[in-house]
Amino acid sequence: MTDTALRLADVATVPTPIGPFTTIVDADGAVLASGWTGDPSTLTGLIHATLRPTELRRQDSLGAVTQAVIDYHAGDLTAIDTIAVRQRSGEFLVHAWEVLRKVPAGEPVTYTEFAGLSGRPAATRAAANACARNSAALFVPCHRVLRIGGALGGFRWGLEAKSWLLAHEG
DSSP: OOOSOEEEEEEEOOOOSSSSSSEETTTSSSEEESOOOOOOOHHHHSSOTTTTSEEEEEEEEOOHHHHHHHHTTTTTTTTTTTTOOOOOOOOOHHHHHHHTTOOOOOOEHHHHHHHHTOOOOOOHHHHHHHTEEEEEETSOOOGEOOOOSSSOOOOTTTTHHHHHHHHHOO
8 A cells, every 4th residue: 555545534523421432443343443532633643654544434333333332332342352453563562552452441550550561660650651552542441551659640631530530440
């Protein structure tokens, strides 16, 4: 595929208790980016350049992906677990995102614990960076990582949303 080739992706937005949630998926249905926004343009820049779509096609639903978002917010905390996600970056970040997908709902970890789970116990900042650079919010549940002592830390979609998610999962 050349740099000028068309990369079409589908996008859908659904209402949730903490605001609109938008998901962008590639042709295979894998999540490229997602978050609590009604504006897909806030998500496209989060997608790695080699995966970034050149055109978005708005849909009412993305099938199983949209249903997983609805089901999760309605209380089925495992609905997101089997949804395919496609993110690219360096080896550590990709591994860290895979590790995040295994952190169970209701069992948040600290950034230090997350670094250890990711195989680099001394790399707390790198673990925090993995959370900050995660483009697939909810499906890669970076909201499940807290500061030592239980402080929320940061969250791209706001601390109010992170607090709601943690309470929802608790």
